[in-house]
Amino acid sequence: MASLPPRTLGRILTPPSLVGFMVSLAEAPKGGRILEPASAHAPFLRAFRETHGTGYRFHAVEVDPLALDPPPWAEGHVADFLLWEPHETFHLILGNPPYGALGAGARLDPKRRRLYRSRFATWHGRYNLYGAFLEKGVRLLAPSGMLVYVVPAGWMVLSEFRKLRAFLAREGETEVYYLGRAFPGVKVVAAVVRFRKGGRGLRLYDAEGPWFHSPVLLLEDPAWQGEMIRFPDPKALEMEKRGVPLGALFHLHFAARSPEIRSHPLTRTAPGPGLVPILTGRNLKPGEIDYETPHSGLYFPKEAAGLLKPFYATPHLVVGNTRHYRVVAAWDKRAYPWREEFHLLPRMGVKVDPEGLVAYLNGLEVQAYYRGLYREVVPHLTREMLLRIPVPRDLALNQVPFAASAR
Numbered sequence: 001m002a003s004l005p006p007r008t009l010g011r012i013l014t015p016p017s018l019v020g021f022m023v024s025l026a027e028a029p030k031g032g033r034i035l036e037p038a039s040a041h042a043p044f045l046r047a048f049r050e051t052h053g054t055g056y057r058f059h060a061v062e063v064d065p066l067a068l069d070p071p072p073w074a075e076g077h078v079a080d081f082l083l084w085e086p087h088e089t090f091h092l093i094l095g096n097p098p099y100g101a102l103g104a105g106a107r108l109d110p111k112r113r114r115l116y117r118s119r120f121a122t123w124h125g126r127y128n129l130y131g132a133f134l135e136k137g138v139r140l141l142a143p144s145g146m147l148v149y150v151v152p153a154g155w156m157v158l159s160e161f162r163k164l165r166a167f168l169a170r171e172g173e174t175e176v177y178y179l180g181r182a183f184p185g186v187k188v189v190a191a192v193v194r195f196r197k198g199g200r201g202l203r204l205y206d207a208e209g210p211w212f213h214s215p216v217l218l219l220e221d222p223a224w225q226g227e228m229i230r231f232p233d234p235k236a237l238e239m240e241k242r243g244v245p246l247g248a249l250f251h252l253h254f255a256a257r258s259p260e261i262r263s264h265p266l267t268r269t270a271p272g273p274g275l276v277p278i279l280t281g282r283n284l285k286p287g288e289i290d291y292e293t294p295h296s297g298l299y300f301p302k303e304a305a306g307l308l309k310p311f312y313a314t315p316h317l318v319v320g321n322t323r324h325y326r327v328v329a330a331w332d333k334r335a336y337p338w339r340e341e342f343h344l345l346p347r348m349g350v351k352v353d354p355e356g357l358v359a360y361l362n363g364l365e366v367q368a369y370y371r372g373l374y375r376e377v378v379p380h381l382t383r384e385m386l387l388r389i390p391v392p393r394d395l396a397l398n399q400v401p402f403a404a405s406a407r
Helices: 016-025 043-052 110-119 129-139 159-171 234-242 258-263 302-308 354-362 364-374 383-387 400-406
Strands: 033-036 057-062 074-078 090-095 141-152 172-180 190-197 202-206 216-221 250-254 275-277 299-301 316-319 329-332 342-346
Touching: 016 043, 016 141, 016 190, 033 043, 043 057, 043 090, 129 141, 129 159, 129 190, 159 172, 159 190, 234 364, 250 383, 275 302, 299 302, 316 354, 329 354, 354 364
Parallel strands: 033 057, 033 090, 057 074, 090 141, 172 202
Antiparallel strands: 141 190, 172 190, 202 216, 250 342, 275 299, 316 329, 316 342
16 A cells, blocks of 8 residues: 555545544445545555445555555546546545645646636636546435535635625535544644435534534534534524624725735835834734734834724724634724724724624623534634624614614
């Protein structure tokens, strides 16, 4: 068997216990065609045959000829799975596709990236290899065929995968088994996707634990159309019923990006009269802002902050983007320029209690809400997750907008 380093071409080797769990979920008719993409030595095909026996047609696809090492009873194909056209469909596709963001900064040939983009309808924003593998796998399934993949759990909530979720909802029945941190020594929060072509609806299971025994059904939605997949935490959902979404009270703005800041003629790299540090996420603390430490190494005239972004000139709410599974917020009373984080200004007619709102967003109730609905699916707060945070009505000094948004 060929020896592979733990990570090759975005590959993360699958623990045997997880391979066994996925094989226990897999189904195929006798005589059916079974495919493992990005196969290397084909651990899933080997485990399936050991569990279910012979009488199937096994295929292994691998882009790296040095890594391809299928068993003698499987047909091996050296090919880029995302561009491979086999001229036949499969009754079962299972495996662990490679992971890797496909944005402009990805280590991928630009021509290859453009080719992928032209091939996949679900491609959106800063997409990821495993999303393309999911779409490709579904398109290669025979009617009523099944796909079983283990992938990062981020597709459940990230906006980049909105088209993928809608695609899965249209094409068949989706089951998600949340695993948590299933890969020892790797910072990947994973989920198994079990998809059957031609069905409908969504089921979400909790399978977190060392051996993935006895998954617990958490959610069943026969009318799922590709919405964010959240955990049905009763207390969090009750908070949403009682409160008002943060997005109904505030307009969300994004900070200026580094290229925009560095190219501005007023930006300086050393302190001087009238200049203040351009703040970053490291300046944001729960309930307070460090206005002194120049973490960005950049400075800007305080009185001209609005020239960088107009909303910088107004005191407003700042919420952290990447804070490792928690909400961190403060009120920028001094109206400084920023390079990072979410910036929220009240909508017209909305008045809030800044101190009360900041204390609430940093409090235990909101942290429990966040972990209850999203667990550790992604380590950062997304735009949609932020705007859905419920705000108690008594934190608004003007109740009219609340009443309007509730109708």
